[in-house]
Amino acid sequence: MESIQSKKTNLFKQVNKLLGGKKTIAVICNQWGDTGKGKFVDFFGAWADIIARGTGGANAGHTIRLGNKEHIFHLIPSGILYDAKGKINIIGSGVAFDPAVVEHEISLLKVAKCSFKNLRISKDAHLVLPQHLLMDRVKENKAGSGKIGTTGRGIGPVYEDHYARIGLTVNDLLNPKDFEKKLLKNLQDKIVLLGQYDKQVIKQIMQHEHLGSGRFYDEKNIFNIKKIVKEYARYGKLFKNNIIDTDTFLRKALGKKKILLEGAQGNLLSIDHGTYPFVTASDCTIAGLSKGVGLRENDVEMTLGIIKAPYMTRVGGGAFPTEFGGTQSAEWCGTSGVTRKTEKEKFGNLSLDQSDEFKLGVAVRMAGFEYGATTGRPRRTGWLDLPFLRYSIQFSSKDVIFTKIDVMDSCKEIKICVAYEYTGPKYNVGNLVLNKGTRLNMAIPEKEVLKYCKPIYKTFPGWLTSIRNLRNIEELPQKLKNIISFIEKEVGVKTRIISVGPDRDETIIIAK
Numbered sequence: 001m002e003s004i005q006s007k008k009t010n011l012f013k014q015v016n017k018l019l020g021g022k023k024t025i026a027v028i029c030n031q032w033g034d035t036g037k038g039k040f041v042d043f044f045g046a047w048a049d050i051i052a053r054g055t056g057g058a059n060a061g062h063t064i065r066l067g068n069k070e071h072i073f074h075l076i077p078s079g080i081l082y083d084a085k086g087k088i089n090i091i092g093s094g095v096a097f098d099p100a101v102v103e104h105e106i107s108l109l110k111v112a113k114c115s116f117k118n119l120r121i122s123k124d125a126h127l128v129l130p131q132h133l134l135m136d137r138v139k140e141n142k143a144g145s146g147k148i149g150t151t152g153r154g155i156g157p158v159y160e161d162h163y164a165r166i167g168l169t170v171n172d173l174l175n176p177k178d179f180e181k182k183l184l185k186n187l188q189d190k191i192v193l194l195g196q197y198d199k200q201v202i203k204q205i206m207q208h209e210h211l212g213s214g215r216f217y218d219e220k221n222i223f224n225i226k227k228i229v230k231e232y233a234r235y236g237k238l239f240k241n242n243i244i245d246t247d248t249f250l251r252k253a254l255g256k257k258k259i260l261l262e263g264a265q266g267n268l269l270s271i272d273h274g275t276y277p278f279v280t281a282s283d284c285t286i287a288g289l290s291k292g293v294g295l296r297e298n299d300v301e302m303t304l305g306i307i308k309a310p311y312m313t314r315v316g317g318g319a320f321p322t323e324f325g326g327t328q329s330a331e332w333c334g335t336s337g338v339t340r341k342t343e344k345e346k347f348g349n350l351s352l353d354q355s356d357e358f359k360l361g362v363a364v365r366m367a368g369f370e371y372g373a374t375t376g377r378p379r380r381t382g383w384l385d386l387p388f389l390r391y392s393i394q395f396s397s398k399d400v401i402f403t404k405i406d407v408m409d410s411c412k413e414i415k416i417c418v419a420y421e422y423t424g425p426k427y428n429v430g431n432l433v434l435n436k437g438t439r440l441n442m443a444i445p446e447k448e449v450l451k452y453c454k455p456i457y458k459t460f461p462g463w464l465t466s467i468r469n470l471r472n473i474e475e476l477p478q479k480l481k482n483i484i485s486f487i488e489k490e491v492g493v494k495t496r497i498i499s500v501g502p503d504r505d506e507t508i509i510i511a512k
Contacts, residue, residue, distance in 0.1 A: 011505065011507070011509070012046065012047070014509040014511050015044070015046075015047050015509065016047070017509075017511035018496060018497075018509055018510075018511040019047070019302065022301040022302050023254070023255055023256075023257070023258055023259065023301065024254065024255075024258075024259040024261070024295075024299055024300050024301050024302075025044065025259070025260055025261070025300065025301060025302040025303070025304065026260070026261035026262075026263065026286055026289060026290075026300050026302070026303045026304065027040045027041055027044065027260070027261070027262060027263055027304050027306065027401075028263035028266070028267070028284070028285065028286055028289060028303060028304070028305050028306070028396060029263055029265065029266030029267065029284070029305065029306045030266065030267055030268075030305040030306060030307050030389060030392040030393065030396055030400065031266045031267070031268055031306075031307065031308055031312050031313075031388070031389075031392065032265075032266050032268045032269055032312070032313065032314040032315065033060075033264075033265040033266040033269055033284075033315070034266075034308075034313050034315065034370070034372070034379055035266065035306040035307070035308040035403050035404070036306055036308070036401075036403035036404065036499060036502075037062055037078070037262065037263055037264075037306060038062030038063050038073070038078045039063075039403070039499065039502060039504065040304070040306065040401060040497070040499075041062065041077065041078035041079055041260065041262045042078050042079065042081060042504060043504055043507065044260050045078070045079035045081065045082045045087065045260065046082065047258060047260070048079060048082075048087060048258045048259065048260035049087060049088065049253075049257040049258045049259070050087070050088045050089075050090060050250070050253055050257050050258070050259045050260065051077045051078070051079030051080075051082075051087060051088070051089045051090065051260045051262060052077065052089070052090035052091075052092050052246070052250060052259065052260070052261055052262065052293045053075075053077045053090065053091055053092055053095055053261075053262045053264065053292075053293075054092040054093070054094040054095065054261060054262075054288070054289045054290070054291070054292025054293040055092075055094050055095065055263070055264050055265070055282040055283065055284055055288050055289055055292045056095065056096065056155065056264030056265055056280060056282050056284070057074075057075065057095060057096030057097070057098060057126075057128060057153055057154070057155045057158065058074040058075050058096070058098045058101040058128070058151075058153040058155075059074075059151040059153045059155050059264075059265070059280065060074055060075075060264035060265060061073075061074055061372060062074075062078045062262075062264075071112070073105060074101055074105065075091060075095070075097065075098065075101050075102050075105060076089065076091070076102060076105045076106075076109075076116070076119065077089040077090065077091065077262050078262060079260065079262070080109065080114065080116060080119065081114060083114065083115040083116050083117060083118050083119065084114070084115035086118065087118060088118045088120060089116075089118060089119050089120065090120045090121075090122070090246045090249075090250070090293065091119075091120070091121045091122060091125055091246075092122050092125065092246055092247075092250075092292045092293035092294070093122040093123075093124035093125055093246060093247050093292060093293065093294060094125075094126075094282065094288065094289075094291060094292020094293065095122070095125045095126065095292065096125075096126045096128050096153075096154070096155045096158040096159065096281075096282075097121065097122075097125040097126060097127055097128060097170050098128035098153065098154070099127075099128075099173070099232070099235035099238075099239065100210070100212075100235075101153075102121075102239070103235070103238065106119075119242050120242055120243075120244050120246055120249070121170055121239055121242045121243050121244070121246070122170060122243075122244075122245070122246040122247065123169065123170055123171040123174075123243050123244065123245055123246075124169050124170070124171065124245075124246075124247065125169060125170045126158045126159065126161075126162050126167055126168075126169060127158070127167070127168040127169055127170055127172060127173070128153070128154045128155075128158050129154075129158075129168065129183070129186070129228070129232075130206075130211050130212065130216045130223065130228060131157070131186065131187060131190050131223065132154030132155075132157040132158050132161070133152065133153065133154040133205075133208075133210055133211050134154075134194070134202065134205055134206060134211065134222075135154070135157040135190060135193075135194075136152050136153065136154045136155070136156055136157050137152045137205045137208075138194070138197050138201060138202060138205060140152065141201055141205070152210070153210075155280065155281050155282070156280075156281040158281070159271075159281040159282060160281075161186060166182075166185060166186050167186070168182050168183065168186060170239070170243055171243065173232055173233075173235050173236035173239065173243070174236050174240060174243065175236075176229065176232075176233040176236065179229065179232060179233070179236075180225070180229045183225065183228065183229065184225070187223060187225075191221070191222060191223075194222055202222060203217065203219075206222075212227075212231070215227055215231070216228050216231075246293065246294065247293065247294025248294070250293050250294050250295060251294055251295065254295070254299055261289050261290070261293060261295075261300065263284060263286075263289050264282075264284060265280050265282075265284040266284055266392075267284055267285050267305075267392040267395050267396055268388060268391075268392055268445070269284055270282075270283045270284045270285050270288065270395070271283055272285070272288070273285060273395050273445070274445060275318050275319060275445045275447070275450065276445065276446075276447075277447075278316065278317045278318025278319075278447070279318075285395040285396065286300060286303045286395070286396060286397070287395070302397070302399060303396060303397035303399065304397070304399050304400065304401050304496060304497070305392075305393070305396040305397055305399065305400050305401070305493075306400070306401045306402075306403055307384075307389065307400050307401070307402055307403070307487075307493075308384075308402075308403050308404045309384045309402050309403075309404070309405060309483075309487065310383065310384045310405070310408055310414045310415075310416060310483060311364050311368070311381055311382065311383060311384060311404070311407070311408060312381075312382060312383070312384050312385060313365075313368075313370050313379040313380060313381050313382075314379065314380045314382075315333075315372055315377055315379050315380070316334075316377075317330075317334070318447070319447055319450030319451055319453070320380055320382055321382075321385060321387075321417065321420060321450060321453045321454070321455050322382035322383040322384070322385045322417045322455050323361070323380050323381070323382040324357045324358060324360045324361025324364065324381050324382050324383075325356075325357045325358030325359075325360075325361045326357070328358050329357075329358055329361050329380055329381070330380060332358075332378075333377065333378045333379070333380045338377075338378050339371065339376055339378070340366065340369070340371050340378070343362055343365070343366060343378065344366065347359065347362050347363075347366075349366075350362055350363035350366065351363060351410065352364065352367065352408065352410050352411040352412075353410075353411075353412055361380070361381045361382070364381045364407065364408075365378055365379060365381050367407050367408075368381075368404055368407040383414075383415045383416060383417055383455070383457065384416050384417065384487070385417045385443070385455070386416060386417055386418050386419070386487070386490050386491055387417065387418075387419060387420055387440060387441060387442050387443040387453075388443040389487075389491050390441065390442045390443070390490075390491055390492075391442050391443040391444075391445065393491060393492070393493060398492060398493050398494050399493070399494055399496045400493045400494065400495055400496060401495075401496060401497040401498070401499065402484065402495060402497070402498045402499065403499040404499070405467065405480070405498065405499070405500065406466070406467050406468050406499075406500050406501050406506075408462065409462075409463070409464070409465065409466050409467060409468075410462075410464065411462045411464075412461070412462045412464065413459060413460075413461065413462060414459070414460040414461070414462050414483060415457040415458070415459050415460075416457065416458050416460065416483070416486065416487065417455040417456065417457055418441075418456055418457065418458050418490065419439055419440060419441045419455075419456045420439070420440040420443070420453035420454060420455060420456065421437065421438075421439060421440075421453070421454045421456055422434050422435070422436065422437065422438040422439075422440055422449070422452055422453060422454075423436060423437075423452045423453075423454050424436065424448075424449070424451070424452030427448060427449060427452075429444055429446065429449065434449065439456070440453065458486070460479065460482065460483050460486075461479055462479065463476075463477035463478075463479040463480040465477055467480065467500045468500050468501040468506055469500075470500055470508065471500075471507075471508055472508060473498065473508055473510050476498070476508075484498070495510055496509070496510055496511075497509055497510065498510070
């Protein structure tokens, strides 16, 4: 039997062969996130000298599984588990930085006896403040059926302030007097706006643990300025030795150090290119990620885009043409209190052999542990959607990683959406006119189009055998290889890696 050390050496050789001497690579998602970026940032962490995040905030949740232990990070890069080996992890300038979250994650690292001495935080990262979390939650509360489905982590309001030129940065933590002046300016318009909302709702939200469990609340003025200033001055002292000019640091490291960029969310959630308005507040594509760490897109020599297949997932609101169970599923997953536990109590142990589409969605979700690492919310599930994948690849790369394939090992029939039939009224999209019956091979990310898109499927027989112990592409069942080849040909991508399980070594590298 091959020793653990021998396996590690072999994997390392395969990684080096795959990357071919490249110094700067990125791992991003070609879908709506939740595809396994954490595993592969951790996987390539053994190769990298520097691991950097450049977009999003604590709305991201990256899960890394090592043996029987799971590590979930929301802001600290997934490469932190390599800190003891001298690898540098960076929270970049494009990130929405919540100091309370990072302090909590550091406490978890301490308990796990994991090193974090090489963690670096950009002085220019966007600073999350109590008002951002409040504004995020109070707006969603009032939106009713028009909710976007945010995580309530204040991400949208932070980026709004940045573009309104009233945002604060991590560097302001180091200068308490300037921090207070900027804080007061930032709050001026928000206090006026908050006067339009129910005071009891505001008070209730301010009691949440994410907002200091009421510590920052003032009955008369909503915000207790003195306590906010005091707490953030404490954060300044706590992180003083971690805060640097990371943009300049990374630019100097280009071509000299091995750099791994860690994406957050996915292309279809990009504020610029995603399924607007049901998107996040930052650009999740490689362009946004590069910018968020102070680099140019062409500085990245290889971008590996993850594809969850042959099923995919989505969290929150927005169109999902291939969703198992359609509207019923969307409503169920949006119901407060639905978790893995409540689903198991209601449905028991469901097999993947389900004729009922809704129950199939539940079965896939339970089999794939598709519950948000950040929120615990059930992820909506559906078949792989090639029109969306063709659209997403435009902002990514042809080099892809397939993940979660093993979840469908016992599924008898696999469906792949190859195109849509438009079923709605006449609709103009630029110079394109959609009529009832129009076939769309590429998704148009507009809600007025997507709600009328009927999937056209191609059906494949399932491979019906476990693939988790396989480590070579030639060993994969022919029925599975046929599906992968079909996707490659239809979308024009090249498979570089296939994940056959959640553990680091449950990985097939195709270095050719």
